[in-house]
Amino acid sequence: MNSTFSTRRTVRKYEGRDIESILLDRILTAGTRASTTGNMQVYSIIVTRDAAMKERLAPAHFSQPMVTEAPVVLTFCADFNRFNKWCRQREASPGYDNFLSFMTAAIDALLVAQTVCNAAEEEGLGICYLGTTTYNADKIIEVLDLPSGVVPVTTVTMGWPAEIPEQVDRLPLDGVVHRERYRDYTPAMIDDLYREKEARKDNLGFISENNKKTLAQVFTDVRYRKEDNEYFSGVLLDVLRKQGFIS
Amino acid sequence: MNSTFSTRRTVRKYEGRDIESILLDRILTAGTRASTTGNMQVYSIIVTRDAAMKERLAPAHFSQPMVTEAPVVLTFCADFNRFNKWCRQREASPGYDNFLSFMTAAIDALLVAQTVCNAAEEEGLGICYLGTTTYNADKIIEVLDLPSGVVPVTTVTMGWPAEIPEQVDRLPLDGVVHRERYRDYTPAMIDDLYREKEARKDNLGFISENNKKTLAQVFTDVRYRKEDNEYFSGVLLDVLRKQGFIS
Numbered sequence: 001m002n003s004t005f006s007t008r009r010t011v012r013k014y015e016g017r018d019i020e021s022i023l024l025d026r027i028l029t030a031g032t033r034a035s036t037t038g039n040m041q042v043y044s045i046i047v048t049r050d051a052a053m054k055e056r057l058a059p060a061h062f063s064q065p066m067v068t069e070a071p072v073v074l075t076f077c078a079d080f081n082r083f084n085k086w087c088r089q090r091e092a093s094p095g096y097d098n099f100l101s102f103m104t105a106a107i108d109a110l111l112v113a114q115t116v117c118n119a120a121e122e123e124g125l126g127i128c129y130l131g132t133t134t135y136n137a138d139k140i141i142e143v144l145d146l147p148s149g150v151v152p153v154t155t156v157t158m159g160w161p162a163e164i165p166e167q168v169d170r171l172p173l174d175g176v177v178h179r180e181r182y183r184d185y186t187p188a189m190i191d192d193l194y195r196e197k198e199a200r201k202d203n204l205g206f207i208s209e210n211n212k213k214t215l216a217q218v219f220t221d222v223r224y225r226k227e228d229n230e231y232f233s234g235v236l237l238d239v240l241r242k243q244g245f246i247s
Numbered sequence: 248m249n250s251t252f253s254t255r256r257t258v259r260k261y262e263g264r265d266i267e268s269i270l271l272d273r274i275l276t277a278g279t280r281a282s283t284t285g286n287m288q289v290y291s292i293i294v295t296r297d298a299a300m301k302e303r304l305a306p307a308h309f310s311q312p313m314v315t316e317a318p319v320v321l322t323f324c325a326d327f328n329r330f331n332k333w334c335r336q337r338e339a340s341p342g343y344d345n346f347l348s349f350m351t352a353a354i355d356a357l358l359v360a361q362t363v364c365n366a367a368e369e370e371g372l373g374i375c376y377l378g379t380t381t382y383n384a385d386k387i388i389e390v391l392d393l394p395s396g397v398v399p400v401t402t403v404t405m406g407w408p409a410e411i412p413e414q415v416d417r418l419p420l421d422g423v424v425h426r427e428r429y430r431d432y433t434p435a436m437i438d439d440l441y442r443e444k445e446a447r448k449d450n451l452g453f454i455s456e457n458n459k460k461t462l463a464q465v466f467t468d469v470r471y472r473k474e475d476n477e478y479f480s481g482v483l484l485d486v487l488r489k490q491g492f493i494s
Contacts, residue, residue: 030252035364040471047424085432085434089434090460090462091463092466094473095476096471100476103483131351134350145429145431153350154354167280168286170280175288176279178292180297180300181300181392182293184392215337216334219285219339220334220340226343229343
Protein backbone atom coordinates (compact mmCIF):
# COMPACT_ATOMS: atom_id res chain seq x y z
CA MET A 1 0.00 0.00 0.00
CA ASN A 2 1.57 3.29 -1.10
CA SER A 3 -1.04 5.59 0.22
CA THR A 4 -1.52 7.42 3.47
CA PHE A 5 -4.17 5.09 4.92
CA SER A 6 -1.98 3.68 7.67
CA THR A 7 -0.12 6.83 8.66
CA ARG A 8 -3.03 9.24 8.60
CA ARG A 9 -4.12 11.46 11.47
CA THR A 10 -6.96 13.92 11.84
CA VAL A 11 -5.82 17.52 11.31
CA ARG A 12 -7.59 20.36 13.12
CA LYS A 13 -5.23 23.27 12.40
CA TYR A 14 -4.75 24.57 8.88
CA GLU A 15 -2.43 26.99 7.10
CA GLY A 16 -3.98 30.21 5.87
CA ARG A 17 -3.66 29.33 2.20
CA ASP A 18 -6.63 28.22 0.15
CA ILE A 19 -7.29 24.97 -1.68
CA GLU A 20 -7.21 25.61 -5.44
CA SER A 21 -10.54 25.01 -7.12
CA ILE A 22 -9.01 22.71 -9.69
CA LEU A 23 -7.54 20.51 -6.95
CA LEU A 24 -10.75 20.51 -4.92
CA ASP A 25 -12.80 19.53 -7.95
CA ARG A 26 -10.38 16.70 -8.73
CA ILE A 27 -10.81 15.41 -5.17
CA LEU A 28 -14.61 15.73 -5.32
CA THR A 29 -14.64 13.96 -8.69
CA ALA A 30 -12.67 11.08 -7.14
CA GLY A 31 -15.40 10.97 -4.50
CA THR A 32 -18.12 10.60 -7.11
CA ARG A 33 -16.53 7.32 -8.28
CA ALA A 34 -17.36 5.73 -4.91
CA SER A 35 -19.97 2.97 -4.99
CA THR A 36 -23.57 4.22 -4.94
CA THR A 37 -26.77 2.19 -4.61
CA GLY A 38 -28.03 1.26 -8.08
CA ASN A 39 -25.97 4.18 -9.47
CA MET A 40 -28.68 6.53 -8.18
CA GLN A 41 -26.14 8.92 -6.58
CA VAL A 42 -28.60 9.94 -3.89
CA TYR A 43 -26.31 12.40 -2.14
CA SER A 44 -25.17 16.01 -2.45
CA ILE A 45 -22.05 17.84 -1.30
CA ILE A 46 -22.31 21.47 -0.19
CA VAL A 47 -18.99 23.31 -0.49
CA THR A 48 -18.57 26.23 1.94
CA ARG A 49 -15.68 28.61 1.23
CA ASP A 50 -17.31 31.94 2.03
CA ALA A 51 -16.26 33.32 5.44
CA ALA A 52 -19.74 34.60 6.25
CA MET A 53 -21.28 31.21 5.51
CA LYS A 54 -18.70 29.49 7.73
CA GLU A 55 -19.67 31.89 10.55
CA ARG A 56 -23.30 30.93 10.06
CA LEU A 57 -22.49 27.20 10.07
CA ALA A 58 -20.18 27.35 13.10
CA PRO A 59 -22.85 27.36 15.86
CA ALA A 60 -24.34 24.16 14.45
CA HIS A 61 -20.93 22.61 15.12
CA PHE A 62 -20.77 24.03 18.66
CA SER A 63 -18.37 26.70 17.31
CA GLN A 64 -15.44 24.33 16.96
CA PRO A 65 -12.70 26.58 15.50
CA MET A 66 -12.01 24.32 12.50
CA VAL A 67 -15.26 25.45 10.86
CA THR A 68 -14.19 29.08 10.48
CA GLU A 69 -10.44 28.38 10.18
CA ALA A 70 -10.49 25.74 7.43
CA PRO A 71 -10.43 27.05 3.86
CA VAL A 72 -13.07 24.50 2.85
CA VAL A 73 -15.99 22.98 4.75
CA LEU A 74 -17.88 20.14 3.07
CA THR A 75 -21.36 19.09 4.17
CA PHE A 76 -22.31 15.64 2.87
CA CYS A 77 -26.06 15.10 2.57
CA ALA A 78 -28.38 12.19 1.97
CA ASP A 79 -30.33 13.57 -1.03
CA PHE A 80 -33.36 12.01 -2.72
CA ASN A 81 -34.66 15.42 -3.86
CA ARG A 82 -32.83 15.44 -7.20
CA PHE A 83 -33.75 11.82 -7.94
CA ASN A 84 -37.39 12.38 -6.97
CA LYS A 85 -37.60 15.41 -9.24
CA TRP A 86 -36.17 13.42 -12.14
CA CYS A 87 -38.71 10.62 -11.52
CA ARG A 88 -41.66 13.02 -11.45
CA GLN A 89 -40.45 14.71 -14.62
CA ARG A 90 -40.37 11.29 -16.32
CA GLU A 91 -43.84 9.99 -15.46
CA ALA A 92 -42.50 7.84 -12.64
CA SER A 93 -43.76 7.79 -9.01
CA PRO A 94 -40.85 7.84 -6.56
CA GLY A 95 -41.35 5.74 -3.42
CA TYR A 96 -38.43 7.07 -1.39
CA ASP A 97 -40.23 8.84 1.46
CA ASN A 98 -39.30 6.21 4.02
CA PHE A 99 -36.59 5.20 6.49
CA LEU A 100 -34.93 2.59 4.28
CA SER A 101 -34.45 5.22 1.58
CA PHE A 102 -32.92 7.60 4.11
CA MET A 103 -30.40 4.92 5.09
CA THR A 104 -29.66 4.20 1.42
CA ALA A 105 -28.96 7.88 0.79
CA ALA A 106 -26.96 8.30 4.01
CA ILE A 107 -24.77 5.33 3.03
CA ASP A 108 -24.20 6.88 -0.42
CA ALA A 109 -23.21 10.19 1.17
CA LEU A 110 -20.81 8.57 3.65
CA LEU A 111 -18.99 6.44 1.06
CA VAL A 112 -18.45 9.58 -1.02
CA ALA A 113 -17.29 11.53 2.06
CA GLN A 114 -14.68 8.96 2.98
CA THR A 115 -13.35 8.69 -0.57
CA VAL A 116 -13.09 12.49 -0.72
CA CYS A 117 -11.11 12.39 2.55
CA ASN A 118 -8.82 9.60 1.40
CA ALA A 119 -8.16 11.40 -1.91
CA ALA A 120 -7.54 14.70 -0.12
CA GLU A 121 -5.04 13.12 2.27
CA GLU A 122 -3.21 11.56 -0.65
CA GLU A 123 -2.77 15.13 -1.96
CA GLY A 124 -1.24 16.20 1.35
CA LEU A 125 -4.35 17.88 2.71
CA GLY A 126 -5.63 17.35 6.24
CA ILE A 127 -9.23 16.66 7.23
CA CYS A 128 -11.43 16.54 10.30
CA TYR A 129 -14.91 15.01 10.56
CA LEU A 130 -17.55 16.87 12.56
CA GLY A 131 -19.93 14.46 14.27
CA THR A 132 -22.01 17.45 15.32
CA THR A 133 -23.77 17.26 11.93
CA THR A 134 -26.30 14.67 13.14
CA TYR A 135 -26.85 16.64 16.37
CA ASN A 136 -27.79 19.89 14.67
CA ALA A 137 -29.03 18.78 11.28
CA ASP A 138 -32.01 21.15 11.69
CA LYS A 139 -29.74 24.22 11.96
CA ILE A 140 -27.59 23.12 9.02
CA ILE A 141 -30.70 22.61 6.87
CA GLU A 142 -31.64 26.21 7.58
CA VAL A 143 -28.22 27.71 6.85
CA LEU A 144 -27.65 25.73 3.64
CA ASP A 145 -31.25 25.96 2.35
CA LEU A 146 -31.67 22.18 2.14
CA PRO A 147 -35.07 21.25 0.68
CA SER A 148 -37.30 18.30 1.55
CA GLY A 149 -35.59 14.99 0.74
CA VAL A 150 -32.18 16.29 1.85
CA VAL A 151 -30.56 15.60 5.27
CA PRO A 152 -26.96 16.44 6.22
CA VAL A 153 -25.17 13.37 7.63
CA THR A 154 -21.59 14.46 8.09
CA THR A 155 -19.28 17.45 7.68
CA VAL A 156 -15.58 17.57 6.85
CA THR A 157 -13.20 20.51 7.35
CA MET A 158 -10.26 20.46 4.94
CA GLY A 159 -7.05 22.44 4.55
CA TRP A 160 -3.27 22.35 4.35
CA PRO A 161 -1.98 20.98 7.67
CA ALA A 162 -0.43 23.47 10.10
CA GLU A 163 0.27 20.63 12.54
CA ILE A 164 1.25 16.97 12.41
CA PRO A 165 -0.44 15.56 15.51
CA GLU A 166 0.55 12.26 17.10
CA GLN A 167 -1.36 9.31 15.69
CA VAL A 168 -4.07 8.42 18.18
CA ASP A 169 -4.41 4.93 19.64
CA ARG A 170 -6.67 2.24 18.21
CA LEU A 171 -7.91 -1.04 19.66
CA PRO A 172 -5.98 -4.12 18.48
CA LEU A 173 -7.34 -5.41 15.14
CA ASP A 174 -8.83 -8.47 16.85
CA GLY A 175 -10.82 -6.11 19.04
CA VAL A 176 -12.96 -4.98 16.12
CA VAL A 177 -12.74 -7.95 13.72
CA HIS A 178 -14.68 -11.18 14.17
CA ARG A 179 -13.96 -14.34 12.20
CA GLU A 180 -17.05 -16.10 10.79
CA ARG A 181 -19.26 -15.32 13.80
CA TYR A 182 -19.53 -12.54 16.36
CA ARG A 183 -17.85 -13.87 19.47
CA ASP A 184 -19.15 -11.76 22.27
CA TYR A 185 -16.68 -10.15 24.66
CA THR A 186 -15.90 -11.67 28.04
CA PRO A 187 -14.82 -9.38 30.91
CA ALA A 188 -11.24 -10.60 30.45
CA MET A 189 -11.33 -9.72 26.73
CA ILE A 190 -12.61 -6.22 27.52
CA ASP A 191 -9.78 -5.74 30.05
CA ASP A 192 -7.22 -6.85 27.47
CA LEU A 193 -8.59 -4.72 24.63
CA TYR A 194 -8.80 -1.47 26.61
CA ARG A 195 -5.63 -1.90 28.73
CA GLU A 196 -3.36 0.11 26.43
CA LYS A 197 -5.87 2.92 25.94
CA GLU A 198 -6.47 3.19 29.68
CA ALA A 199 -2.75 3.37 30.46
CA ARG A 200 -2.06 6.30 28.11
CA LYS A 201 -0.87 9.48 29.80
CA ASP A 202 -3.34 11.70 27.90
CA ASN A 203 -6.26 9.52 28.94
CA LEU A 204 -5.12 9.42 32.57
CA GLY A 205 -5.03 13.21 32.36
CA PHE A 206 -8.65 13.35 31.17
CA ILE A 207 -9.74 11.25 34.16
CA SER A 208 -8.14 13.54 36.74
CA GLU A 209 -9.11 16.77 34.92
CA ASN A 210 -12.74 15.69 35.04
CA ASN A 211 -12.59 14.25 38.56
CA LYS A 212 -13.71 10.84 37.35
CA LYS A 213 -12.71 7.37 38.48
CA THR A 214 -12.41 5.74 35.05
CA LEU A 215 -11.87 6.73 31.42
CA ALA A 216 -15.24 5.21 30.54
CA GLN A 217 -16.87 7.72 32.91
CA VAL A 218 -15.25 10.56 30.92
CA PHE A 219 -17.22 9.28 27.92
CA THR A 220 -20.53 8.59 29.67
CA ASP A 221 -20.56 11.60 32.05
CA VAL A 222 -18.75 14.30 30.04
CA ARG A 223 -18.29 13.68 26.33
CA TYR A 224 -21.28 11.62 25.16
CA ARG A 225 -23.97 11.85 27.81
CA LYS A 226 -27.24 9.93 27.80
CA GLU A 227 -29.38 13.07 28.18
CA ASP A 228 -27.68 14.77 25.21
CA ASN A 229 -27.93 11.65 23.07
CA GLU A 230 -31.63 11.36 23.87
CA TYR A 231 -32.30 15.02 23.20
CA PHE A 232 -30.49 14.99 19.86
CA SER A 233 -32.11 11.68 18.88
CA GLY A 234 -35.41 13.51 19.12
CA VAL A 235 -34.12 16.41 17.04
CA LEU A 236 -32.78 14.05 14.36
CA LEU A 237 -35.99 12.01 14.16
CA ASP A 238 -37.92 15.29 13.80
CA VAL A 239 -35.59 16.26 10.96
CA LEU A 240 -36.26 12.94 9.21
CA ARG A 241 -39.99 13.60 9.56
CA LYS A 242 -39.71 17.18 8.32
CA GLN A 243 -37.52 16.22 5.37
CA GLY A 244 -39.96 13.47 4.38
CA PHE A 245 -38.19 10.25 5.35
CA ILE A 246 -40.44 9.06 8.16
CA SER A 247 -44.12 9.66 8.73
CA MET B 248 -3.47 11.45 -7.30
CA ASN B 249 -1.65 8.14 -7.81
CA SER B 250 -4.32 5.87 -6.56
CA THR B 251 -7.19 4.05 -8.16
CA PHE B 252 -9.96 6.41 -6.99
CA SER B 253 -10.74 7.81 -10.43
CA THR B 254 -10.42 4.65 -12.49
CA ARG B 255 -12.18 2.26 -10.15
CA ARG B 256 -15.13 0.07 -11.03
CA THR B 257 -17.23 -2.34 -9.04
CA VAL B 258 -16.13 -5.95 -9.59
CA ARG B 259 -18.69 -8.76 -9.29
CA LYS B 260 -16.69 -11.70 -10.71
CA TYR B 261 -13.64 -13.03 -8.91
CA GLU B 262 -10.82 -15.49 -9.61
CA GLY B 263 -10.86 -18.71 -7.60
CA ARG B 264 -7.75 -17.85 -5.59
CA ASP B 265 -7.98 -16.71 -2.00
CA ILE B 266 -6.90 -13.45 -0.38
CA GLU B 267 -3.91 -14.14 1.89
CA SER B 268 -4.66 -13.51 5.55
CA ILE B 269 -1.66 -11.24 5.92
CA LEU B 270 -2.88 -9.03 3.05
CA LEU B 271 -6.46 -8.97 4.32
CA ASP B 272 -5.33 -8.01 7.81
CA ARG B 273 -3.19 -5.19 6.37
CA ILE B 274 -6.24 -3.88 4.51
CA LEU B 275 -8.47 -4.16 7.58
CA THR B 276 -5.83 -2.41 9.68
CA ALA B 277 -5.79 0.46 7.18
CA GLY B 278 -9.57 0.61 7.66
CA THR B 279 -9.18 1.01 11.41
CA ARG B 280 -7.25 4.26 10.87
CA ALA B 281 -10.39 5.88 9.43
CA SER B 282 -11.92 8.67 11.52
CA THR B 283 -14.19 7.45 14.31
CA THR B 284 -16.41 9.51 16.63
CA GLY B 285 -14.45 10.43 19.76
CA ASN B 286 -12.12 7.49 19.01
CA MET B 287 -14.83 5.19 20.35
CA GLN B 288 -14.54 2.77 17.37
CA VAL B 289 -18.19 1.79 17.65
CA TYR B 290 -18.19 -0.70 14.78
CA SER B 291 -17.26 -4.31 14.10
CA ILE B 292 -16.26 -6.17 10.95
CA ILE B 293 -17.33 -9.78 10.49
CA VAL B 294 -15.07 -11.67 8.07
CA THR B 295 -16.74 -14.57 6.26
CA ARG B 296 -14.43 -17.00 4.44
CA ASP B 297 -16.10 -20.31 5.24
CA ALA B 298 -18.14 -21.68 2.32
CA ALA B 299 -20.94 -22.91 4.56
CA MET B 300 -21.28 -19.50 6.21
CA LYS B 301 -21.42 -17.82 2.79
CA GLU B 302 -24.24 -20.19 1.83
CA ARG B 303 -26.10 -19.17 4.98
CA LEU B 304 -25.57 -15.45 4.31
CA ALA B 305 -26.52 -15.63 0.63
CA PRO B 306 -30.34 -15.60 1.02
CA ALA B 307 -30.12 -12.36 3.06
CA HIS B 308 -28.51 -10.86 -0.05
CA PHE B 309 -31.20 -12.26 -2.35
CA SER B 310 -28.71 -14.96 -3.39
CA GLN B 311 -26.58 -12.63 -5.49
CA PRO B 312 -23.78 -14.92 -6.73
CA MET B 313 -20.96 -12.68 -5.43
CA VAL B 314 -21.69 -13.79 -1.86
CA THR B 315 -20.77 -17.43 -2.45
CA GLU B 316 -18.22 -16.78 -5.21
CA ALA B 317 -16.05 -14.13 -3.49
CA PRO B 318 -13.22 -15.47 -1.32
CA VAL B 319 -14.04 -12.91 1.36
CA VAL B 320 -17.32 -11.34 2.48
CA LEU B 321 -17.13 -8.49 4.99
CA THR B 322 -20.14 -7.39 7.03
CA PHE B 323 -19.68 -3.94 8.56
CA CYS B 324 -21.75 -3.35 11.68
CA ALA B 325 -22.68 -0.43 13.88
CA ASP B 326 -21.54 -1.79 17.26
CA PHE B 327 -22.06 -0.22 20.68
CA ASN B 328 -22.02 -3.62 22.42
CA ARG B 329 -18.25 -3.67 23.05
CA PHE B 330 -18.20 -0.05 24.23
CA ASN B 331 -21.23 -0.57 26.49
CA LYS B 332 -19.61 -3.64 28.06
CA TRP B 333 -16.43 -1.64 28.72
CA CYS B 334 -18.45 1.16 30.33
CA ARG B 335 -20.37 -1.20 32.61
CA GLN B 336 -17.12 -2.93 33.62
CA ARG B 337 -15.70 0.47 34.59
CA GLU B 338 -18.50 1.84 36.80
CA ALA B 339 -19.88 3.98 33.97
CA SER B 340 -23.51 4.06 32.72
CA PRO B 341 -23.63 4.00 28.93
CA GLY B 342 -26.37 6.14 27.35
CA TYR B 343 -26.20 4.78 23.82
CA ASP B 344 -29.55 3.03 23.48
CA ASN B 345 -30.98 5.67 21.16
CA PHE B 346 -31.23 6.67 17.50
CA LEU B 347 -28.43 9.25 17.55
CA SER B 348 -26.05 6.60 18.85
CA PHE B 349 -27.12 4.21 16.10
CA MET B 350 -26.30 6.88 13.50
CA THR B 351 -22.94 7.57 15.18
CA ALA B 352 -22.06 3.88 15.04
CA ALA B 353 -23.37 3.46 11.48
CA ILE B 354 -21.21 6.40 10.34
CA ASP B 355 -18.16 4.84 12.03
CA ALA B 356 -18.85 1.52 10.29
CA LEU B 357 -19.28 3.13 6.86
CA LEU B 358 -16.11 5.22 7.02
CA VAL B 359 -14.17 2.08 7.90
CA ALA B 360 -15.90 0.13 5.11
CA GLN B 361 -14.97 2.66 2.46
CA THR B 362 -11.35 2.89 3.61
CA VAL B 363 -11.12 -0.91 3.51
CA CYS B 364 -12.46 -0.81 -0.06
CA ASN B 365 -10.10 1.95 -1.16
CA ALA B 366 -7.12 0.12 0.39
CA ALA B 367 -8.18 -3.18 -1.21
CA GLU B 368 -8.49 -1.61 -4.64
CA GLU B 369 -5.05 -0.09 -4.29
CA GLU B 370 -3.79 -3.67 -3.80
CA GLY B 371 -5.46 -4.73 -7.05
CA LEU B 372 -8.46 -6.39 -5.44
CA GLY B 373 -12.03 -5.82 -6.62
CA ILE B 374 -15.03 -5.09 -4.40
CA CYS B 375 -18.80 -4.92 -4.58
CA TYR B 376 -21.13 -3.34 -2.00
CA LEU B 377 -24.36 -5.17 -1.15
CA GLY B 378 -27.15 -2.73 -0.35
CA THR B 379 -29.29 -5.69 0.64
CA THR B 380 -27.71 -5.50 4.12
CA THR B 381 -30.18 -2.87 5.36
CA TYR B 382 -33.08 -4.83 3.81
CA ASN B 383 -32.38 -8.07 5.60
CA ALA B 384 -30.46 -6.97 8.68
CA ASP B 385 -32.66 -9.30 10.76
CA LYS B 386 -31.51 -12.39 8.84
CA ILE B 387 -27.85 -11.32 8.96
CA ILE B 388 -28.07 -10.80 12.72
CA GLU B 389 -29.26 -14.39 13.04
CA VAL B 390 -26.59 -15.93 10.81
CA LEU B 391 -23.70 -13.98 12.35
CA ASP B 392 -24.90 -14.17 15.99
CA LEU B 393 -24.95 -10.38 16.40
CA PRO B 394 -25.88 -9.42 19.98
CA SER B 395 -27.92 -6.44 21.18
CA GLY B 396 -26.21 -3.15 20.31
CA VAL B 397 -24.98 -4.49 16.95
CA VAL B 398 -26.66 -3.80 13.56
CA PRO B 399 -25.18 -4.67 10.15
CA VAL B 400 -25.16 -1.61 7.86
CA THR B 401 -23.32 -2.75 4.76
CA THR B 402 -21.60 -5.76 3.21
CA VAL B 403 -18.66 -5.92 0.82
CA THR B 404 -17.62 -8.88 -1.33
CA MET B 405 -13.91 -8.90 -2.16
CA GLY B 406 -11.62 -10.89 -4.42
CA TRP B 407 -9.13 -10.84 -7.27
CA PRO B 408 -10.93 -9.48 -10.35
CA ALA B 409 -11.90 -11.97 -13.04
CA GLU B 410 -13.36 -9.12 -15.11
CA ILE B 411 -12.63 -5.49 -15.84
CA PRO B 412 -16.09 -4.03 -16.43
CA GLU B 413 -16.69 -0.73 -18.20
CA GLN B 414 -16.73 2.22 -15.86
CA VAL B 415 -20.35 3.16 -15.29
CA ASP B 416 -21.69 6.67 -15.93
CA ARG B 417 -21.91 9.36 -13.27
CA LEU B 418 -23.78 12.65 -13.22
CA PRO B 419 -21.63 15.72 -14.03
CA LEU B 420 -19.84 17.01 -10.91
CA ASP B 421 -22.07 20.09 -10.79
CA GLY B 422 -25.05 17.76 -10.60
CA VAL B 423 -24.08 16.63 -7.09
CA VAL B 424 -22.03 19.59 -5.79
CA HIS B 425 -23.56 22.85 -4.55
CA ARG B 426 -21.50 26.00 -3.92
CA GLU B 427 -22.31 27.78 -0.62
CA ARG B 428 -26.04 27.06 -0.74
CA TYR B 429 -28.25 24.29 -2.10
CA ARG B 430 -29.64 25.59 -5.35
CA ASP B 431 -32.68 23.53 -6.06
CA TYR B 432 -33.04 21.90 -9.47
CA THR B 433 -35.21 23.42 -12.19
CA PRO B 434 -36.82 21.14 -14.78
CA ALA B 435 -34.22 22.31 -17.32
CA MET B 436 -31.36 21.41 -14.94
CA ILE B 437 -32.82 17.93 -14.41
CA ASP B 438 -33.07 17.43 -18.18
CA ASP B 439 -29.44 18.49 -18.62
CA LEU B 440 -28.08 16.38 -15.77
CA TYR B 441 -29.79 13.15 -16.82
CA ARG B 442 -29.49 13.53 -20.61
CA GLU B 443 -26.31 11.48 -20.97
CA LYS B 444 -27.52 8.71 -18.66
CA GLU B 445 -30.83 8.45 -20.50
CA ALA B 446 -29.13 8.24 -23.91
CA ARG B 447 -26.90 5.29 -22.98
CA LYS B 448 -27.52 2.11 -24.94
CA ASP B 449 -27.57 -0.08 -21.81
CA ASN B 450 -30.19 2.12 -20.18
CA LEU B 451 -32.33 2.23 -23.33
CA GLY B 452 -32.15 -1.57 -23.24
CA PHE B 453 -33.47 -1.67 -19.66
CA ILE B 454 -36.46 0.45 -20.67
CA SER B 455 -37.51 -1.84 -23.50
CA GLU B 456 -36.74 -5.08 -21.60
CA ASN B 457 -39.05 -3.95 -18.83
CA ASN B 458 -41.73 -2.51 -21.13
CA LYS B 459 -41.40 0.92 -19.55
CA LYS B 460 -41.63 4.39 -21.03
CA THR B 461 -38.74 6.00 -19.16
CA LEU B 462 -35.57 4.99 -17.33
CA ALA B 463 -36.94 6.55 -14.14
CA GLN B 464 -39.84 4.06 -14.31
CA VAL B 465 -37.32 1.20 -14.34
CA PHE B 466 -36.16 2.47 -10.95
CA THR B 467 -39.56 3.22 -9.43
CA ASP B 468 -41.48 0.22 -10.86
CA VAL B 469 -38.83 -2.51 -11.03
CA ARG B 470 -35.61 -1.92 -9.10
CA TYR B 471 -36.51 0.17 -6.05
CA ARG B 472 -40.26 -0.01 -5.56
CA LYS B 473 -42.26 1.93 -3.01
CA GLU B 474 -43.91 -1.16 -1.54
CA ASP B 475 -40.55 -2.90 -1.03
CA ASN B 476 -38.98 0.21 0.48
CA GLU B 477 -41.88 0.54 2.89
CA TYR B 478 -41.82 -3.12 3.84
CA PHE B 479 -38.06 -3.13 4.49
CA SER B 480 -38.26 0.21 6.35
CA GLY B 481 -40.53 -1.60 8.80
CA VAL B 482 -38.11 -4.51 9.09
CA LEU B 483 -35.16 -2.19 9.69
CA LEU B 484 -36.96 -0.12 12.32
CA ASP B 485 -37.91 -3.37 14.07
CA VAL B 486 -34.25 -4.38 14.00
CA LEU B 487 -33.25 -1.05 15.59
CA ARG B 488 -35.83 -1.68 18.31
CA LYS B 489 -34.75 -5.28 18.87
CA GLN B 490 -31.05 -4.35 18.99
CA GLY B 491 -31.76 -1.58 21.48
CA PHE B 492 -31.38 1.64 19.47
CA ILE B 493 -34.98 2.88 19.51
CA SER B 494 -37.69 2.30 22.05
